[in-house]
Amino acid sequence: MSTRTTDGLRAGDSRSAATSSSSTKAGAIAGWVDDRTGLAKGARYIMSKVFPDHWSFMLGEVAMYSMIITLITGVFLTFWFVPSAGHVEYNGSYIPLKGVQMSEAYASTLHISFDVRGGLLIRQIHHWGALLFVVAIVCHMFRVFFTGAYRKPREINWLIGTMLAMLALIEGFAGYSLPDDLLSGTGLRAAQGFMLTIPVIGSYFVYFLFGGTFPGEAIIPRLYSVHILLLPAIIVGLFAAHLILVMVHKHTQYPGPGRTNENVVGFRLMPVYTAKAGGFFFIVFGIIALISSLFSINSIWNYGPYDPTAVTAGSQPDWYMGFADGALRLMPGWTEVSFGGFTFTYGILLGSLVLLPLVYVLMGAYPFVEQWITGDQREHHLLERPRNADTRTAIGVAAITAYCVLWFAAGNDIIATHLSLSINDITWFFRILFFVGPLLAFWVTKRICLALQRADREKVLHGRETGEIVRTADGRFYERHEPLDEYTRWHLVTGEPPVALALDSGTDHNGVRRPASKSERRRAKWARFFYKDNIPPVTPAELIAAQHDGHGHEAVAEIESGETTSRH
Amino acid sequence: MKTLAAKRRHPAALFVLLLAALLTMGTAYAFASPRTTAAPSTAAAATDEEAGKAIFLANCASCHGVLAQGGQFAPSLAGVGAASVDFQMGTGRMPMVRPGVQAPREPRLFDQQQINQVGAYIASLAPGPAVPSxxxxxxxxxxxxxxxxxxxxxxxxxxxxxxxxxxxxxxxxxxxxxxxxxxxxxxxxxxxxxxxxxxxxxxxxxxxxxxxxxxxxxxKGENPGGYALGNIGPVPEGMFAWTFGIGLMILAAIWLGRKAA
Known part of the structure; x- marks a missing residue:
């Protein structure tokens, strides 16, 4: 160390003296920047990235653009919004509220809506954009889940995505609570109620968060900091990591001619995807702007200022918090117990503070659970068709069903008034459906997947049913089958081979019985549950055999007989 | 009959049959359903109270009792006042069209003069709130x-x-x-x-x-923000985002995905 001289330290620093030269002006500027930052290499790496084409890959883009749109419109709103619970008398141009005492937050939101040029439109773009942001996130997650895109090496990105989904929900709720109208105040009151149910520390926690009793003057400025600073920073940061990992992993693709686990078939970012994605941003912005200019959202002037003594019928959160609200509406009253002079409201605790994170923990854990069950350590860059992973698809649909039951339960009053039903009956219906619905959905989905798997095999081996009945000379009837064209058949044949299940046979190589480890046996049991009904796509070898045979009856018969162990 | 038999597999046959069935059922229902009888003329009655009583006996007494004392399915009307009568009959809630947990709002069956007469009769039974000025x-x-x-x-x-x-x-x-x-x-x-x-x-x-x-x-229904989606809060807004909102986005994505690069 001590022998190193200054020259030695700079030994590796020598660079070519030649500066970039370019004939065009833009090129000259780019060269100037590159000489000083060395960005060209990174830019070239990103610009030459290849992305495959499919509409379902653009759902994530919808989320990204909605997020950017809410960021832009949110900045506009901060110019006028006053995050304060200070009391003022409203004197703006909305007559039905003239002279009413209200918080500065509500008054400034009314000001944005009625007295700032374009303010209402921007507010509505912000809110519709936020709703669509979370909708798009969920749709994107559906795509990733049902195609198995979260499998190795993308588990970390799935975790980041799950965190983003949860943060988007919290961010949305913080924004919903800011205008301090009757609805948002009721939502905040509900959230305060959730926190109060935390055993032992609940009331202290609420005092800490609200700076005193509800509502107090502190919560609006605090929520504002969280809404415009803390959460957006975390979301944008995680989102950047999300995108970088997409670049590192390369995008997944659907199986098809020429597409393998080792390549990506599509177009480079520059120029094709820059144009496509850039154009899509404006399409998304246009659609949100169109919706916002035609359809009212969160008409805060209808609700009036928040007043802790008032509440409105039809108080619902925005849709993404609906499932927690629904869980609360379904929880029976006996879940509140008194113990030694203290009240424990487990129903509310379970329906909100436990349920909300639990949903995201389960989602985040799923790839690891599946990997443990299947023992699949391979890298996957080709997506699976949902029908070919019947158990996963069925689990997904069952989870969505449970979520939807809670979600619809949040609208039980709206359902009651609009369909002239008894709210009590609806609540009981949903309570039962919450347990029965997912089981039913699992079974139905699995059956549909298996039927489709069989149909695919049938199609590959026997061709398409033409509906033409042929009568032979000796009077026999049969339906003519037409072989598939190669391109169509490709999608049905080239599935990845199923995982080689290392099921413990219970004996060692000498045939001596050996007690398998308990966890290994449990794993094998789950793996059987996961794979036992699966009818794998026809392998190329099977196809060749079937074509030689002329009919390929054997290949089908083998599968139909329930032979599952010889498959791999 | 043969031409009819030949047409029975026509693609429109199902719809024609459905339409015919609906028409038949609708017409039959229109004839079979009980029609609302015109309210009896009250011109002959000497005073409003007597006229009101006549209307009451013909239209209300079956549930509320001939002396408005109430019954198994309906409350006593002593002391409810003319205001109550004006509200219930003026909004068509009474006479109740069908038994149920709650009397729904319906087109009203009586004109204002008849309602006033029934109100006068009910008010004469016991003091109650009058129709407001x-x-x-x-x-x-x-x-x-x-x-x-x-x-x-x-x-x-x-x-x-x-x-x-x-x-x-x-x-x-x-x-x-x-x-x-x-x-x-x-x-x-x-x-x-x-x-x-x-x-x-x-x-x-x-x-x-x-x-x-x-x-x-x-x-007045002024919705500065555009179409109000029923003004019932976040439920229709969420439904809209999940149908039209994301639907339009997906359509755009499909269109763009198909566009040749």
Whole structure:
């Protein structure tokens, strides 16, 4: 160390003296920047990235653009919004509220809506954009889940995505609570109620968060900091990591001619995807702007200022918090117990503070659970068709069903008034459906997947049913089958081979019985549950055999007989 | 018959058959359903009370009893006052069209004079609230103040913008849109069905007038933000985002995905 001289330290620093030269002006500027930052290499790496084409890959883009749109419109709103619970008398141009005492937050939101040029439109773009942001996130997650895109090496990105989904929900709720109208105040009151149910520390926690009793003057400025600073920073940061990992992993693709686990078939970012994605941003912005200019959202002037003594019928959160609200509406009253002079409201605790994170923990854990069950350590860059992973698809649909039951339960009053039903009956219906619905959905989905798997095999081996009945000379009837064209058949044949299940046979190589480890046996049991009904796509070898045979009856018969162990 | 048999596999056959069936059922129902009898003429009666009694006996007594003493399915009407009669009959809730947890709003069956006559008869049985004076029921008060009173006293059932809401076991707080000021006042005064009574000592006539003014303001239906999706809050908004919103996005994505690069 001590022998190193200054020259030695700079030994590796020598660079070519030649500066970039370019004939065009833009090129000259780019060269100037590159000489000083060395960005060209990174830019070239990103610009030459290849992305495959499919509409379902653009759902994530919808989320990204909605997020950017809410960021832009949110900045506009901060110019006028006053995050304060200070009391003022409203004197703006909305007559039905003239002279009413209200918080500065509500008054400034009314000001944005009625007295700032374009303010209402921007507010509505912000809110519709936020709703669509979370909708798009969920749709994107559906795509990733049902195609198995979260499998190795993308588990970390799935975790980041799950965190983003949860943060988007919290961010949305913080924004919903800011205008301090009757609805948002009721939502905040509900959230305060959730926190109060935390055993032992609940009331202290609420005092800490609200700076005193509800509502107090502190919560609006605090929520504002969280809404415009803390959460957006975390979301944008995680989102950047999300995108970088997409670049590192390369995008997944659907199986098809020429597409393998080792390549990506599509177009480079520059120029094709820059144009496509850039154009899509404006399409998304246009659609949100169109919706916002035609359809009212969160008409805060209808609700009036928040007043802790008032509440409105039809108080619902925005849709993404609906499932927690629904869980609360379904929880029976006996879940509140008194113990030694203290009240424990487990129903509310379970329906909100436990349920909300639990949903995201389960989602985040799923790839690891599946990997443990299947023992699949391979890298996957080709997506699976949902029908070919019947158990996963069925689990997904069952989870969505449970979520939807809670979600619809949040609208039980709206359902009651609009369909002239008894709210009590609806609540009981949903309570039962919450347990029965997912089981039913699992079974139905699995059956549909298996039927489709069989149909695919049938199609590959026997061709398409033409509906033409042929009568032979000796009077026999049969339906003519037409072989598939190669391109169509490709999608049905080239599935990845199923995982080689290392099921413990219970004996060692000498045939001596050996007690398998308990966890290994449990794993094998789950793996059987996961794979036992699966009818794998026809392998190329099977196809060749079937074509030689002329009919390929054997290949089908083998599968139909329930032979599952010889498959791999 | 042969041409008909030949056409029975025609693609439109199903729809034609359905249409014919619907028409037949509809016409049959129109003939078979009980028709509302025209209210009896009251010109012959000497006084309003007598005329009202005649209408009462013909249309109300089957449930409320011939002496308006009430029965198994209907309350006694002694002391409910003319205001109650005016509200119930004026909004078509009475005579009740069918048994149920709650009498729904219907087109009214009697004209104002007949309702007044029944009101006079009921008021003669025992003292009760009278039909309010038009001074308080036509609006013209302070809408902002009315809004504050409304949000504290009414919004929890009727919704902040008067859209109505659900109550227990199939009962509901009806929508307040397009309801006459007089009927709103009478409802507050008499507390029909599940609604509590707001006496004058509770909400003064001026308070009630302000509430009516506020609801008239709501009724104007000015939605500065565009189409209001029913004004019932985040449920229709979420539904819209999940159908039209993401639907349009997906259509755009499919279109763009198919576009040759």
């Amino acid at each position: 038009t001074e308080y029921t036509e609006g013209g008060g302070d809408a902002a103040r009315g809004g504050e009173i409304y949000r504290v006293n009414c919004a929890m059932c009727h919704n902040a913008s008067g859209a109505g809401g659900a109550l227990t076991r199939g009962k509901y707080a009806p929508s307040l849109r397009g309801v006459e000021g007089k009927h709103i006042y009478e409802a507050m005064l008499t507390g029909p069905q599940s609604m509590p009574v707001f006496k004058d000592t509770n909400l003064s006539p001026t308070d009630k007038k302000d509430v009516i003014t506020f609801l008239q303001e709501v009724d």
